[in-house]
Every structure is written in structure tokens, then in C-alpha cells.
Amino acid sequence: MIRRFFRHFLESLKSLKRNGWMTIAAISSVTITLILVGIFASVILNTAKLATDLENNVRINVYLREGATDQQEMVVNDVGETVQNESYLAIFNQIKDMKDVDNVIYSSKDEQLKHLTDTLGETWNLFAGDANPLYDAYIIETKTPESVKKVADAVAQIDGVSEVRDGEVETERIFKLADLVRTWGLVATVLLLVTAILLISNTIRITIISRSREIQIMRLVGAKNSYIRGPFLLEGAWVGLLGAIAPSALIYFLYQIAYQSVSPSLASQNLSLIPMNIFVPIMVGSLFLVGIVIGAIGSTISMSRFLKI
Incomplete structure (x- = not known):
């Protein structure tokens, strides 16, 4: 052979x-x-x-209501005293505890404005400070792409959430x-x-x-x-x-x-x-x-x- x-x-x-x-x-x-x-x-x-x-890069953007204090550990009460914030991380923890959520990233409105300024030009500096029209947000990454819609619908029901965007038709x-x-x-x-x-x-x-x-x-x-x-x-x-x-x-x-x-x-x-x-x-x-x-x-x-x- x-x-x-x-x-x-x-x-x-x-x-x-x-x-x-x-x-x-x-x-x-x-x-x-x-x-x-x-x-x-x-x-x-x-x-x-x-x-x-x-x-895999499809993410959910969760915008908090104006004046949200979810990321503030201490707040000023009605009489001007600095006290422990009872709502500290309340929204964050509800999102994080969802079984289909892999990661949650906080993005303040100032960080978002800086990103827009770096990307689109110095014109956006006009909205710095109190003129900032943006909202604090959480960026959610799900464990599987198929979970995006289900998680988005659940997060939209949380008190303190203003708007949820998951790409919808684009996704x-x-x-x-x-x-x-x-x-x-x-x-x-x-x-x-x-x-x-x-x-x-x-x-x-x-x-x-x-x-x-x-x-x-x-x-x-x-x-x-x-x-x-x-x-x-x-x-x-x-x-x-x-x-x-x-x-x-x-x-x-x-x-x-x-x-x-x-x-x-x-x-x-x-x-x-x-x-x-x-x-x-x-x-x-x-x-x-x-x-x-x-x-x-x-x-x-x-x-x-x-x-x-």
C-alpha cells in the first residue's frame, strides 16, 4: 500500500x-x-x-425625569438640611436586578453634553450649565439581543423614568x-x-x-x-x-x-x-x-x- x-x-x-x-x-x-x-x-x-x-451593541437608553436624584447619596431637604437620600440608587437597583440585564452604566447630562460637544463642535457649549436640555440617563446592556424589547418595556414602568429608547425599528x-x-x-x-x-x-x-x-x-x-x-x-x-x-x-x-x-x-x-x-x-x-x-x-x-x- x-x-x-x-x-x-x-x-x-x-x-x-x-x-x-x-x-x-x-x-x-x-x-x-x-x-x-x-x-x-x-x-x-x-x-x-x-x-x-x-x-450585540444594541443598547437601551433610559432617561430619568428632570431633577432626578437617583445618583445623589445626600440631598438638601425642604428646610435646607443635608440629609440621606432615601431614593438613592432606587431606579438603578431595580434595573440591575432584572434577570435579563447584563450591565448598567450611568451617564449624566453633563457627560452627554461633553460628548456632543466633542462630536458635533463647540456650538453645543451654549447649553452648558443650567441651560443643559439633556437628561441623566442609564445605558443598559442586555444578556441577549432578543431581551432588549422585554427589558425596555419593563424599565418604562419604573417610577422616575421619563423615556426609554431601544432603537425600535432600527433594532x-x-x-x-x-x-x-x-x-x-x-x-x-x-x-x-x-x-x-x-x-x-x-x-x-x-x-x-x-x-x-x-x-x-x-x-x-x-x-x-x-x-x-x-x-x-x-x-x-x-x-x-x-x-x-x-x-x-x-x-x-x-x-x-x-x-x-x-x-x-x-x-x-x-x-x-x-x-x-x-x-x-x-x-x-x-x-x-x-x-x-x-x-x-x-x-x-x-x-x-x-x-x-
């Missing part, structure tokens, strides 16, 4: 060299196909990642987009791989047709189908392996540029592409694996018509 494998292995290498131009044509076909597969898969995977990030659209990308992205990737197998098998078939006499002679001398198929199977795998080199290098180069260019702007929105140290090894390894597999499958499909009795 081992001796036969090495014999087929050497024969496949000789065949690649002997059929020079046909081998180059087959490798070129694999290269072009894998470039398309790699680029398309990169876009789909990162789009799905961004959709998931958007889904629903984000959830639908995430599901759409995952579903159709997977379908499109599978279709592209099937197309790749057909394209490569047709290219390899041309190579095998040019060697049909060689196959007929082997059959006439009594060689079994498995023996005839061996070198061609390995040859197809070699074609897939060699054809994956250029796409892997190209994907690495393009993804590095895209990651460095896009990541800073995405980071400001709590979004990110798949990290380089995770994406590149997986994608490069996948391209080589896919190239070898579809090369071998393409060779097997192409051989089938010549091995029929």
Missing part, C-alpha cells in the same frame, strides 16, 4: 511536468477560482461579524440584517464552492482527455480503476495546492491593507473586523484545503467517464 502510494506520488509529479501547458492552465483556473472564493468569503465572514457586533432591522447575512452568506459560499468544483473539474478534464490514450493502454494491460485513478487524483490535489499559493498571498496582502485602513473608524463604534491573527491563518489554511479537495474531486469527476466499462 505504502509502496503504491509513493509510486503514484512520483508519477503525479512527473505528469505535472510532462503536461506543462495543460498543468499551467489547470493551476491558473484553480488560482482564479480560489481568488474569487477567498475575496467573497472574506467579505461574507466580516459582514457577518459586523452584523453580529451591531446586534429590528439590525436583527433581520444579521440573520439575512448569516443565512444567505452561507448559501452563496456553498454555491460558489460548487461552481469552483465544476470549473476546475472541466479544466482538469481537458488535461485528462489529452491523455485518454494513456488511460486506455493502462486498462488494456489489466490495470484496475483504483490504480489508474491514483496518479490523477494526486495530480488534481497538486494542482489545487499550487493554485492556492497566489490566492493565499493575495488575501493576506489585501486583508492587511483593509484591516489597517478600516479598523480605526470601526473601533470608535465598538465594531471590528475579524482580527488578523485569527482570520489570516484560518483563511489561508482553508484556501489550501479547499484547493486540494476540489482539485482531487475535480480530477475524480473528470476520470469517471474514462473508467466506465
